[in-house]
Structure formats: structure tokens, C-alpha cells
Amino acid sequence: MAKPVIGILTWREGHSFKEPGYFRSLVREGQKLGATVFIFSHKDAFPDKKQVRGYVPDGNTWTSRIFPWPDVVIDRCRTAQEGYSEFRKQKHFVYANHTFTNKMSATRLFSNEEGLKKWIPATVDYNAQNLVRMFKNHRIVYIKPGNGTGGKSIVKISRVKDGYRLLGRTKGYAKRNVIFRNLTSLTNWLNNWVRQERIRKGSFMIQQGLDLELLPGHVSDMRLLIQKNDQGKWEVTGEGMRIGGVNNPTSNLHGGGRASTTEAVLHKRFTPEKTREIIAECHNLAHGVVTVIEKHFGRMLEYGLDIGIDKQGSVWLIEVNPKPGRELFRKMGRRDLYQQSIRRPLQYAIYLNEQEQKQEQKQEQKQEQKQEQEK
Known part of the structure; x- marks a missing residue:
């Protein structure tokens, strides 16, 4: 061959x-x-x-x-x-991979799937009315671009005793740390923010905030990589935790976050048994997500899932990335997982080519049989 x-x-x-x-x-x-x-x-x-x-x-x-x-x-x-x-x-x-959609459309899709919606934080389009409604139900909200990456242009807003505290990062990763006395001044600031930080023609969304401070003073979340293997089957390659810096609204490594193994972070708050249950649930979530994606968009190759684990041990899907990075594994010291994460897309592409060739051979054989019958 x-x-x-x-x-x-x-x-x-x-x-x-x-x-x-x-x-x-x-x-x-x-x-x-x-x-x-x-x-x-x-x-x-x-x-x-x-x-x-x-x-x-x-x-x-x-x-x-x-x-x-x-x-x-x-x-x-x-x-x-x-x-x-x-x-x-x-x-x-x-x-090997079809095109996907933006974050807001993906969130809506998952929210409407019976098997996934329990893991999806409340999410709405950004506007002043929706901001008021979200703060009635949640102490923390995030404002994020529907087509952003790398933790850029995201703000975290928390209700505090004397108003609202905002932590954010611009497109260039410059930090923002502001206190607003009332919702009107906050909304005026955010309206300017979404205009300045808009990515191409994208819109912004408001998402239910999660208490992800498993380590005091640091937001953390899980990055899980699920990929097709050399037999065309979905398999979790690995996962790890990203730990944000002090007063960072996100845990992204590009924004100053650091990497850790999942067990090292979860064991500080949960028992070993609960930790195993959480990781197993995250794997189930990942398989459910890619099944739904392929049902709606066709063949895919790999996905990086950002998963929030709150202080009660509840699992939340923050977002999915169809073209994920894999530096987390290197920063964790897991060179083996990093190498596997590079190898798998190529192994799947080789497998896919073999399947395409087999299909072509079948078609040729059918055509030859048809011609023989017509003689």
C-alpha cells in the first residue's frame, strides 16, 4: 500500500x-x-x-x-x-474533521440535549436586561465572547457587599480589576467592553458563574482531551488541571495559569473515592459531548473540553474546543500523554484513509459485477 x-x-x-x-x-x-x-x-x-x-x-x-x-x-x-x-x-x-460552530450556538445545542443539559451552566446573550436577570439567580457571572479563545476578553463579575467586583483580561491579556457601586455603572462599562473587545463579528454571552476555587484564591478547571484512536473510536487521551493566578478570572495557561495533575488538586478537597467518581463523570461527559457533536455536524477528530468542578464536587461543562492545544500535558510533566496527543490525529487520519480505500474497492467490485451481469 x-x-x-x-x-x-x-x-x-x-x-x-x-x-x-x-x-x-x-x-x-x-x-x-x-x-x-x-x-x-x-x-x-x-x-x-x-x-x-x-x-x-x-x-x-x-x-x-x-x-x-x-x-x-x-x-x-x-x-x-x-x-x-x-x-x-x-x-x-x-x-478528518468537519467544521463546528461558535461557543454560544454549541452551548444552546448542549442545553437542549437531554443527556447533557445537567452539566451546562445557564447561558444567555449579553444585554442589560439579561445581566439583571442573571444576577437575580447567581452571585457570580462571566461575560465572554462567543468566538473567543485562550481566556481573552473574559470578565468575571461577583456581587460583593459594596457593589460588584469585576476581574477581566483584554485581548492582549492586560488585567482589569474594578469595583462598581451599582449595576448601572457596571452595565455602562460592560457595554464599552463588548464593543472594544469584540472579535470579528462575534457577540458576547453571559454565563452562570461557578465557584471553582478548589484552591483558596485560585480559580481552577479541568482540560480534558478526547480524540479518535487508530481504530476510529473516541478515547480520552488524558486530563489535567489548570490553576489560575491570584485575581485572574480564568485559569488559562496563556494568561499566567499553571498546570497540575487532576488528582493533586482534587485530593486537597475530596476523598480519593470522590475524586475517582468526579474523573469518571468527566469522561462520561466527554463521550456524551462528542456523540452529540458528530450527530449534528458529522465526522470529527478531537476535542478539548474545559470542565469546571465546583466546591461541592459538581461537574460543569464550560466550553469545548475543536482545535485544542496540548501544552498542558508537557507542563504537567507528562511527555507520554503529549506524544500520544500528537500521534492520535495522524493515526486516525491513516485509519480513515484505509477505510476510504476499502470503500472505493467495494464500489469498484460492485461496478465490475454489474458489468459482468449486463454482458
């Missing part, structure tokens, strides 16, 4: 890529698995010639050459460039 050719579709500016270290690892791992792997953007595909200008690492730089049309493409484009969306709709390739 010929070497499988796997293309990684992403953002490119000149010879610059958003995740160069990760992409180098993918190309190297692909070689170990007996595949040809290259990186490209939508501008590099030539459908008429069935060729792609692909990039591979060359020391600390990247070199390009013409590659054959890939057997399978993994879409890793986390920053949409002009023309990407139109190109993606053309379905030029066999994709």
Missing part, C-alpha cells in the same frame, strides 16, 4: 505559522508512522492540478515543495484568513 499523504490545513503568513512547534512534531511523528505529512494553507491548493504547495520543517525554518493531493486533510486553521471559509465549503478533500 502506498504511503498515506496527510495535509495539515492551517493559517500561514509567508513562512510563518501559528503553532510551529506543534506542526514540526506532527511532521516528525508522521514520518515515524510511515506517512507523508505537510503543512499548507488554503492559498496553497491547486485543485485543477490536484497538487498542493506544502511546507515541511528544515532546521529552524520551513521549506516548501509541491506535494500530491492529500489522501486526508486535518483542519487545524484556528485563525480564519480571507477566502478560508469559501475554500472549506468546496469539500476538495477527505477531511
Whole structure:
């Protein structure tokens, strides 16, 4: 069987890529698995010639050459460039992962699923009326962009004795720490915030706040990675905890958070038995989420789930990411999980190519049988 050719579709500016270290690892791992792997953007595909200008690492730089049309493409484009969306709709390739949706639409979808809604925090569109309603039911709320990543442009607002305390981070990760005496002044500030922090044409949402201070003074949450394996089955690769800095509204590693094993954090608050129950529930949640996603959007490859665990041990789905990072494993000292998290998407792409070839062979055999019968 010929070497499988796997293309990684992403953002490119000149010879610059958003995740160069990760992409180098993918190309190297692909070689170990007996595949040809290259990186490209939508501008590099030539459908008429069935060729792609692909990039591979060359020391600390990247070199390009013409590659054959890939057997399978993994879409890793986390920053949409002009023309990407139109190109993606053309379905030029066999994709390992279909397109997904924004955070608000995903939250609505999960909230309407009987098997998932118990894990979904209350979430509504951002406006002044909804802010008032949410504060009637919740002491803490989050304002977050429906299409944001990395903990950017998120604010946490808590009702306190003398008003409302706001903690936030801008697009550039600059901190905000403000006290408002009343809801009117808070709302005026937030209206300006959502205008300034808006990402492309996206909107903001208000989400029920959770008490995630399992460690005093630090917000923490779980990042769980679930991926397709080399047999096309969903499997949890691993999970760990992200612990935010003091007065940080989120736990994101880019915003100054640190990594820890799940057990190390949960054991400080719960018994070993309760810890095992919580982790098992998080795994069940992950399998439920990807099942629902594939039912509505088609074949997928991997998902990173941000899961909140409150002081009572209740599990909450904060958000899902179809193109997740995996640096958490390295920061936890789990190089084995990091390597597995890189290998699995390629193993699945190879498996998918084998299945496609088998399907083509079946179709050819049926066609030959039909021709024989017609003779």
C-alpha cells in the first residue's frame, strides 16, 4: 500500500505559522508512522492540478515543495484568513474533521440535549436586561465572547457587599480589576467592553458563574482531551488541571495559569473515592459531548473540553474546543500523554484513509459485477 499523504490545513503568513512547534512534531511523528505529512494553507491548493504547495520543517525554518493531493486533510486553521471559509465549503478533500460552530450556538445545542443539559451552566446573550436577570439567580457571572479563545476578553463579575467586583483580561491579556457601586455603572462599562473587545463579528454571552476555587484564591478547571484512536473510536487521551493566578478570572495557561495533575488538586478537597467518581463523570461527559457533536455536524477528530468542578464536587461543562492545544500535558510533566496527543490525529487520519480505500474497492467490485451481469 502506498504511503498515506496527510495535509495539515492551517493559517500561514509567508513562512510563518501559528503553532510551529506543534506542526514540526506532527511532521516528525508522521514520518515515524510511515506517512507523508505537510503543512499548507488554503492559498496553497491547486485543485485543477490536484497538487498542493506544502511546507515541511528544515532546521529552524520551513521549506516548501509541491506535494500530491492529500489522501486526508486535518483542519487545524484556528485563525480564519480571507477566502478560508469559501475554500472549506468546496469539500476538495477527505477531511478528518468537519467544521463546528461558535461557543454560544454549541452551548444552546448542549442545553437542549437531554443527556447533557445537567452539566451546562445557564447561558444567555449579553444585554442589560439579561445581566439583571442573571444576577437575580447567581452571585457570580462571566461575560465572554462567543468566538473567543485562550481566556481573552473574559470578565468575571461577583456581587460583593459594596457593589460588584469585576476581574477581566483584554485581548492582549492586560488585567482589569474594578469595583462598581451599582449595576448601572457596571452595565455602562460592560457595554464599552463588548464593543472594544469584540472579535470579528462575534457577540458576547453571559454565563452562570461557578465557584471553582478548589484552591483558596485560585480559580481552577479541568482540560480534558478526547480524540479518535487508530481504530476510529473516541478515547480520552488524558486530563489535567489548570490553576489560575491570584485575581485572574480564568485559569488559562496563556494568561499566567499553571498546570497540575487532576488528582493533586482534587485530593486537597475530596476523598480519593470522590475524586475517582468526579474523573469518571468527566469522561462520561466527554463521550456524551462528542456523540452529540458528530450527530449534528458529522465526522470529527478531537476535542478539548474545559470542565469546571465546583466546591461541592459538581461537574460543569464550560466550553469545548475543536482545535485544542496540548501544552498542558508537557507542563504537567507528562511527555507520554503529549506524544500520544500528537500521534492520535495522524493515526486516525491513516485509519480513515484505509477505510476510504476499502470503500472505493467495494464500489469498484460492485461496478465490475454489474458489468459482468449486463454482458
